[in-house]
Amino acid sequence: MQIGAIFSQGDSGTDADKIRHFAHAVESAGFDHLMAYDHVLGAAHDRLDGGRFGSFPTPPYTAEHTFHEILVLFSHLAAITSTLELVTSVLVLPQRQTPVVAKQLATLDLLSGGRVRLAVGVGWNWAEYESLGADFDARTDVLDEQIDVLRALWTEPLVTFSGRYHALDRVGINPLPARPIPIMMGTKASPAALRRVVRTADGWMPLLLPGIDPVDLATGVTRLRQIATDEGRDPATLPIHGRVYLGDGWQREVEQAVELGFSHLSIGVNRIANPGLGLDFHLDALLAVQPEVAGITA
Numbered sequence: 001m002q003i004g005a006i007f008s009q010g011d012s013g014t015d016a017d018k019i020r021h022f023a024h025a026v027e028s029a030g031f032d033h034l035m036a037y038d039h040v041l042g043a044a045h046d047r048l049d050g051g052r053f054g055s056f057p058t059p060p061y062t063a064e065h066t067f068h069e070i071l072v073l074f075s076h077l078a079a080i081t082s083t084l085e086l087v088t089s090v091l092v093l094p095q096r097q098t099p100v101v102a103k104q105l106a107t108l109d110l111l112s113g114g115r116v117r118l119a120v121g122v123g124w125n126w127a128e129y130e131s132l133g134a135d136f137d138a139r140t141d142v143l144d145e146q147i148d149v150l151r152a153l154w155t156e157p158l159v160t161f162s163g164r165y166h167a168l169d170r171v172g173i174n175p176l177p178a179r180p181i182p183i184m185m186g187t188k189a190s191p192a193a194l195r196r197v198v199r200t201a202d203g204w205m206p207l208l209l210p211g212i213d214p215v216d217l218a219t220g221v222t223r224l225r226q227i228a229t230d231e232g233r234d235p236a237t238l239p240i241h242g243r244v245y246l247g248d249g250w251q252r253e254v255e256q257a258v259e260l261g262f263s264h265l266s267i268g269v270n271r272i273a274n275p276g277l278g279l280d281f282h283l284d285a286l287l288a289v290q291p292e293v294a295g296i297t298a
Contacts, residue, residue, distance in 0.1 A: 001258060001297045003290075004033030004087065006243065006268025008282050010065040010275075019068075022283050023077045023084060029290050033085035033117070034077065035243070035266040038070040038092050043127040053124050057212070060272055061125075071104045078112035086112065087241070089205060089266070090121030090186035094139035095132045098146045098166060099173065102153040106177040114179055119205040119241065120147070121186035140196075141165075147183055147200050154181055184241055188213060189220030191227065198228045203239040203263070217242070221260050239263035245270035246285055254296045267293055 005026040012019060026034060042063035053059050061067070074086040086108075093101065109116040122139040123129070129136035145163045152159045153173050161168040185201035187193035189208060197204045204224055208217055215223070225235035241264035244253040257265045267289065269282050 001262055002032040002085075002264045003293055003297060004035055004085070004264065004266045005031045005286050006089075006266050006282075007034050007036040008268060008271045008279065009037050009039075009067045010061060010271050011277055011282060012066055012068065012279050014066065015279075018279050019073075020077075020080055022279055023081055025283055026286060027081050027084040029287055030294065031084070031286070031290065033087050033264070033266070035087040035089045035268075036070055036073060037067075037089055039067045039123075039125065039128065040069065040092075040095065041125075041128045041131050042067065043125065043131075047127050048125075056124070056209075056272075059125075071101075071108060074116065075108055075111075078108065078115060081115075083115075085115045085117055087117045087264075087266070088119050089241075089243075090119045090123075090207070092123035092125075092128070093120040093146050094122055094142040095129050095134040098149045099153060099168070099171075101146075102150050103173045105150075105181060106154060106173055106175065109177045109179070109181055110175060116181060117184070118181055119184040119186045121205075121207065138165075144196065144200055147185075150183065151180075184239075189215040189223060191223065194220070194224045194227050195231070197224065198231050198233055198238065201238075203241060205241045218256065218260065241266070243268065245273075246289060247273070250289075251292070251296060254293060258297055265297070 023034060039061055042061055042065055045062055048059045070088055078086060105116060122143055126136040142165050145165050149161055149166050152161055154177050158170045158172045159168050160170055182202040184203040184205045185197045186205035186207045187197060206217060206220055208220060228235040228238055240262045242257050242262045243266040244250055246269050269285050
């Protein structure tokens with residue numbers, strides 16, 4: 001299992017030296033990857049009042065929270081690191097233009113030496129979608145088609161594609177990436193969501209909040225693997241990238257990830273439960289537990 005660090009966007013601040021230090025420090029400590037969340041726009045509290053927030057009881061992020069544009073951030077961090085993989089969790093793909101994302105990720109993957117791993121999802125912030133001119137209600141169907149378009153643009157010099165949301169006629173993103181960029185899908189654990197993972201994605205990133213989501217992690221994993229078997233896909237072809245937030249009992253959660261056969265695990269501080277702690281606090285917490293995590297997962 002590969003172990004990575006969660007980069008807390010909302011607590012990252014704007015001190016470039018501290019951000020670079022965070023990346024250098026987790027790489028030097030032996031973490032395999034750095035995971036970061038994606039939002040382009042935050043909204044005012046009163047803009048979000050009374051709305052839907054997925055599993056969250058209240059909006060997890062607003063305009064008051066710092067969010068560096070994730071692909072620009074990763075481009076910067078790729079240039080100052082050498083082994084650290086960079087993982088999106090999750091890139092809210094349906095609110096972005098697909099060919100632009102294909103071009104950005106192909107460039108980043110080439111220049112970083114293949115150190116990008118992509119996890120995509122549909123997000124929760126309808127105000128963000130609206131402001132970006134994207135259709136929030138169609139986001140699930142858009143995402144499925146986007147994955148097909150990304151793969152075509154990454155593998156074919158010229159792409160012709162006619163879909164419900166995309167029309168491409170003999171166009172390409174030259175240069176192509178040097179390898180197939182894996183696309184994980186970040187979802188909850190409903191049967192419908194997991195069927196989409198099985199049919200479309202290269203792996204699953206569970207987005208389950210303990211005590212809030214009705215399906216627990218172990219049940220979700222069992223369900224995913226059963227659906228894969230039913231759909232005629234070998235469950236071994238679906239790696240799972242999980243996460244553990246530090247707090248009481250975190251060691252047992254890491255042990256569970258090992259028992260469930262996860263391929264990747266990201267470790268971090270839950271900033272929603274512990275807001276405003278700052279990037280230094282997050283880094284110190286990660287460095288303090290890294291040896292113990294390595295011992296559990298060895």
